Each structure stands twice: as C-alpha cells, then as structure tokens.
Amino acid sequence: MGFLGSLGRHILKFIQALGFSSVFLFQALLTKPRLKSFHLLLKQFYVVGVLSLPIIIFAGFFVGMVLGLQGYTVLVKYGAESALGQMIALTLVRELGPVLGGLLFAGRACSALTAEIALLKTTEQLDSLRLLGVDPLHRVIAPRLWAGFFCLPMLVLIFNAVAIYGGYWISVDWLGIDGGSFWSSMQSSVDFRQDIINGVIKSIVFAIAVTWIAVYQGYVASPTSEGIGYATTRTVVYSSLVILALDFILTAVMFTGLK
Secondary structure, X not given: OHHHHHHHHHHHHHHHXXXXXXXXXXXXXXXXXXXXXXXXXXXXXXXXXXXXXXXXXXXXXXXXXXXXXXXXXXXXXXXXHHHHHHHXXXXXXXXXXXXXXXXXXXXXXXXXXXXXXXXXXXXXXXXXXHHOOOOHHHHHHHHHHHHHHHHHHHHHHHHHHHHHHXXXXXXXXXXXXXXXXXXXXXXHHOOHHHHHXXXXXXXXXXXXXXXXXXHHHHHOOOOOHHHHHHHHHHHHHHHHHHHHHHHHHHHHHHHOOOO
C-alpha cells in the first residue's frame, strides 16, 4: 500500500506539473509581440543559435566521417560500396541529424537557458520586473522560446550538410569510392518529401519540446545555487529522454510501411 500511495503521489505530481507547464507555455506564446522588443529576439538568436554553430559543425563533420568508415566496412563485403552515399544521406536526414542535433542543442543551448532563467529568479530579477509592471513571460521567456523553436531546425540542416560532406571526404578522398556514384546514389534515393521534410518536422518537434523544458525548468527552479544545478541537470536529462521517445513515435508514424 505504501508503494501504491507513493506511485499515486508521483503520478499526480507529474500531471500537475504538466498542466502548469502547458499553461505557462501558452501564456508565454500568446503574449502580444512588440516591435521595440525585437532586439531581445535577435539577441537570443545569437546566444541560442550562432553560439551553438561550432559544436554542431564539429560534431557533424566527425559523425559523417564515422558513418563513412562504418558503412564502407559493411557494404564492401557485399560489393555495394557504391551505395555508401545513399546510406549516409538517409541515416542523417531521417535519424541521426535531428536526434544528435537535438541532443547537442539540449546540452549546449537549453542548459544555458535554464541556468540563465534560474539565476534571474535566484537574484529576484523576475520579481523586480513584475514590480515595474513588466511581464517576465513576455520580456524573458518568450524571446528564448521563439529563438529555440527557429534555431534548432536550422542547426539540424547545417549538421546534415556538414556530416554529408564529412562522409564524402572519407568515402571519396580516403577510401577511393567514385565521387559520381556517391552523389548519384544519394540523389536517386533521398526523397525530398518523405526524407528531408520529415527530418525537418522531427527537428521542429524536438525544438518545441526541449526549449519548453529548458525555460520551464529555469522558471520553477529553487532560488538557490543548488537549485540552479538541479534545474540544469533536469533540463539535460529530460530533454534527452524526450528526444529519444519522440524520435521513436515520429519514426513509427512517418516511416512505417515505406518501401
């Protein structure tokens, strides 16, 4: 009975947190935009998107090279090394690009968002904004939400492009595969709607989920140094688990039954 009671309390607590976070999200998104606050959005585009570019480019290049090496060792056994470009492209645009891009974004950008908002709460700057008649959801939360929503899909596209180039460099310049067959197999197998658009949809869903988690965890963090650390850890852990769970659901919906 004690176990059931504890389980019930945790379920009720989760439902309560989900409801509060949903109201929090809608209130932040439905705030009336103001032209004079556009500079806040531009600043968050820089912080969330531009500053994430180095890790996205670096990781994407090496992921592409690893895919090229691993794919070659498998395909060469069956004499199908000419299909290496197809394997690299489909693996990236369907799965690895959105998933790894989302995980890197959660570890770098979302953790920073949580820590920043939690620090504003700890130093009572959010309360000061309310006293001045400024809504923190409009001034602090909304720009970070919109920046995260737009930046992750663009970062995923950059990740895919750099990774494909890394795979091409390994495959053609190192392993000696014909460059024409590499690109032709890729172009003939990658469908714009079924593969690229579905990958972009995945990245948009991941962006909404992880940015929502990041700003919410920062907003409800305990106003202590320990609370900031716990909130940042929860953001990375929850975002990673949500990305993997959503990836399974979206893959089952998008690609099940494709020939």
